[in-house]
Amino acid sequence: MSFQLTRSIPYGRQHITEADVQAVIDTLHSDFLTQGPKVAEFEQAFARYIGVEYAVAVSNGTAALHLCALALGVQPGQRVITTPITFAASANCVRYCGGEVYFADIDPETALIDLKAVRRLLEQHPKGYFHGLVPVDFAGLPVDLEEARRLADEFGLWIIEDACHAPGGFFTDSQGQAQRCGNGQLAELAIFSFHPVKHIATGEGGMITTNRRDLYEQLLLLRTHGITRDAQRLTRPDEGGWYYEMQELGYNYRMPDMLCALGLTQLQRADEGLQRRRELAAQYDAAFVQVPGVTPLAGAAGHAYHLYVIQVQDRRGLYDYLRSKQIYAQVHYIPVHTMPYYQQLGWQAGDFPHAEAYYAHCLSLPMFPSLSDDEQQYVIDCVLEFVQG
Numbered sequence: 481m482s483f484q485l486t487r488s489i490p491y492g493r494q495h496i497t498e499a500d501v502q503a504v505i506d507t508l509h510s511d512f513l514t515q516g517p518k519v520a521e522f523e524q525a526f527a528r529y530i531g532v533e534y535a536v537a538v539s540n541g542t543a544a545l546h547l548c549a550l551a552l553g554v555q556p557g558q559r560v561i562t563t564p565i566t567f568a569a570s571a572n573c574v575r576y577c578g579g580e581v582y583f584a585d586i587d588p589e590t591a592l593i594d595l596k597a598v599r600r601l602l603e604q605h606p607k608g609y610f611h612g613l614v615p616v617d618f619a620g621l622p623v624d625l626e627e628a629r630r631l632a633d634e635f636g637l638w639i640i641e642d643a644c645h646a647p648g649g650f651f652t653d654s655q656g657q658a659q660r661c662g663n664g665q666l667a668e669l670a671i672f673s674f675h676p677v678k679h680i681a682t683g684e685g686g687m688i689t690t691n692r693r694d695l696y697e698q699l700l701l702l703r704t705h706g707i708t709r710d711a712q713r714l715t716r717p718d719e720g721g722w723y724y725e726m727q728e729l730g731y732n733y734r735m736p737d738m739l740c741a742l743g744l745t746q747l748q749r750a751d752e753g754l755q756r757r758r759e760l761a762a763q764y765d766a767a768f769v770q771v772p773g774v775t776p777l778a779g780a781a782g783h784a785y786h787l788y789v790i791q792v793q794d795r796r797g798l799y800d801y802l803r804s805k806q807i808y809a810q811v812h813y814i815p816v817h818t819m820p821y822y823q824q825l826g827w828q829a830g831d832f833p834h835a836e837a838y839y840a841h842c843l844s845l846p847m848f849p850s851l852s853d854d855e856q857q858y859v860i861d862c863v864l865e866f867v868q869g
């Protein structure tokens with residue numbers, strides 16, 4: 481092989497430019513380190529990008545999920561359904577509020593929550609038994625939220641779309657309309673993360689999107705200790721310029737101004753990054769289409785490709801082989817219901833056979849915009865070397 485590897489290759493990596501660095505330096509020289517003008521600017525730019533009315537920047541994706549569960553009024557004993565193939569935070573947000581997490585198995589073709597399995601679960605119980613659904617646009621493949629909405633309306637559920645993997649992704653609804661992930665048309669709330677492996681990287685950071693003004697206002701309150709200074713919302717006469725009221729038990733889940741500045745410059749390159757992700761996915765697809773023993777997950781026009789997942793017989797062997805070649809592939813995810821914490825709550829291995837079979841064979845190959853064609857070819861060659869012996 482003539483290509484010389486000059487760096488190890490992780491499954492995901494942030495891309496920081498001089499413009500990003502300068503944007504952060506500029507805020508360090510400004511008057512605001514935490515809640516300054518960049519917060520609202522980033523929220524408005526992000527809302528425009530997603531095509532939604534309101535966006536609320538928060539300290540990370542997990543805080544976004546927690547605030548969503550609070551704003552929707554999750555209480556002890558309430559039951560919420562999510563997928564076992566996700567990052568644990570999609571389920572944990574329900575536990576933070578004392579709710580009970582239920583899972584529905586995945587569709588083995590897509591690894592997304594199987595909405596038919598959700599329907600079966602809902603039909604086994606009286607209406608009102610479940611309160612909400614947290615579908616995840618896993619790997620960047622958008623969930624069919626039109627079908628999810630139908631279920632939600634029939635059974636009286638709210639929906640939090642966990643769109644951490646899919647900013648810029650979309651699915652095509654039955655009217656032929658592209659529905660962008662997080663646009664608030666079909667779900668009450670959606671959330672995003674700006675963790676370094678995600679499309680937009682600010683270190684820590686997250687965003688909640690919605691079209692519901694009441695939820696938006698509630699989220700603003702909860703993000704900052706439940707405190708308001710808004711004259712319209714005060715319940716007592718204003719006692720002076722310093723006056724504020726703490727009206728609910730909120731949190732400090734704010735995203736700092738300097739990270740919002742970074743988010744803004746990152747957002748300017750979001751379309752470019754997404755285009756490159758789709759190009760890399762098409763190149764992987766072409767390389768593996770004729771290869772028995774390498775099965776990529778289903779693609780789609782609106783896929784946002786946070787991850788590029790293949791399934792192979794000897795997953796552990798391939799993982800170790802790639803590591804020996806300085807390729808740090810990753811596994812997404814160990815099914816949430818098999819985590820010791822969730823097993824203490826009564827879930828068991830064997831509960832969700834499709835999720836467990838998927839987990840036994842899945843591997844996420846390097847997928848990030850700055851992955852070069854030569855590096856990708858090196859990854860492909862290494863996968864083929866291993867699989868073809």
Ligand SMILES: *Cc1c(COP(=O)(O)O)cnc(C)c1O
Pocket residue numbers: 540541542543566567569570616642644645672673674675684685686
């Ligand atoms: C990254 C991620 C989260 C959590 O985001 P953080 O910003 O790391 O808290 C939640 N759900 C999914 C699906 C994620 O990928």
